[in-house]
Amino acid sequence: MQHAQPIPFEPQVIRSNLELWFTQHARVLPWRENPSPYAVLVSEFMLQQTQVTTVIPYFQRWMSQFPTIQTLAAAQESDVLKLWQGLGYYSRARNLQAAARKIFTDFHGQIPSNPLDLKKLPGVGHYTAGAIAAFAFDLPVPAIDANIARVLARLTDFQHPIDTPSGLDVLTQAAKSLLPQTQKGGRALTGALMELGALLCSPKRPRCADCPIRSDCKTTNPENLPIKSPKKKTVALLEKALWILANDSVLLTQQTGKRSHGLWKLPICEIPPETTPIFETIYPFTHHRITLHVFAAPPPNSLDPQDRWFPISSVLEEAPLPAAHRRAIKTLIHAHSQPPTHSTIS
Ligand code: SF4
Structure with a gap:
């Protein structure tokens, strides 16, 4: 042309x-x-x-x-x-x-x-x-x-x-x-x-x-001006993660994929839980609009090699975290120190 x-x-x-x-x-x-x-x-x-x-x-x-x-x-x-x-x-x-x-x-x-x-x-x-x-x-x-x-x-x-x-x-x-x-x-x-x-x-x-x-x-x-090509359609995705506490520590998983290698996230939940999320937030990623739902869960019987417990008193300083997971952890640590409620936090 x-x-x-x-x-x-x-x-x-x-x-x-x-x-x-x-x-x-x-x-x-x-x-x-x-x-x-x-x-x-x-x-x-x-x-x-x-x-x-x-x-x-x-x-x-x-x-x-x-x-x-x-x-x-x-x-x-x-x-x-x-x-x-x-x-x-x-x-x-x-x-x-x-x-x-x-x-x-x-x-x-x-x-x-x-x-x-x-x-x-x-x-x-x-x-x-x-x-x-x-x-x-x-x-x-x-x-x-x-x-x-x-x-x-x-x-x-x-x-x-x-x-x-x-x-x-x-x-x-x-x-x-x-x-x-x-x-x-x-x-x-x-x-x-x-x-x-x-x-x-x-x-x-x-x-x-x-x-x-x-x-x-x-x-x-x-x-x-300027003229741009039509934008890619935004795709909605749902990400499910787990909030697992034990002895005032939270379980995180280190990422190995290309985009987030080395970062720590709440463990991603593969099977959809039946319960209501205790936290939700939405964040954009390239042409995706991702909703993060976090569910409370008991500690697992064994850990994967990339799993690690972080004390909740220092996890925010210690672990490099993607923004949405950081937001979730910060809010849930705060909620953990408050009297229990039954509503979803976002
Ligand atoms: S370069 Fe931009 S700001 Fe300057 S006259 Fe042209 S359109 Fe206006």
Whole structure:
């Protein structure tokens, strides 16, 4: 399928207007103050699917506990997961540590600057490689995240889905044509485009009157852009787990699957109990909407190798837990210390 090409624009004018605006309006962010390759690597992993304001305290705690690639590479996986607790999508934390280890084994402890080498690191895809090359090494390479995609689609009035290979290709060409044709300069331009998308060119009600590139922007209906392919239908799932207490300890099971390897969960209940759940919560996961039901159960006669008792006084500090199970355990520990009731907690 042929896609419309972006409307030609004046890259130098747009670039200088964007960069001037950026120097005046850029937010102060910890990874921007000192964009060392390691700080940029960590921030880019954390920012995947997570808001800047949520990431800032996690980033600060992370840099204080694991200040270098070396400390991260040598850390226990359980410490890495605990520090990530609350950010979700734990595969990012495991990939970040695996990337640190690969940097030692394959790149002499130095984060590579070349996007092709960066893409050899676990968890580093096309966008993240471009972002690290631009922000950490100031290279003029494109890095298109959701904010930049929105700005470019509106700037060029791109009337096709942006989340297809051909749509992304058109936006990449637009980004390339805006980048300086020199050895450096990727940091300011990429940062400016991203910040414009975050602060002014928002999905709803963009502040076009304040936009530094308004006179070059081709769209007349920004809220209709960017166009995306139809979303996958949300699928409802039910997860059943057990609340098993003995001697003021709770039984948890360590996960071995790809997505939640190393995390601890309440034991999953394979056979549906006949009783009413004592706790329920709903959480999203990719295109699933999962309802977690927790049922009280007696201790089992024997434990599986991946089972372990955790004292309820320290389980929340000790065990890295996915958010929904953490919520359940916190609520049920609180309920355990209260007079008994018969209602479901959620
Ligand atoms: S003029 Fe409006 S739609 Fe165009 S880039 Fe600026 S904020 Fe976005």
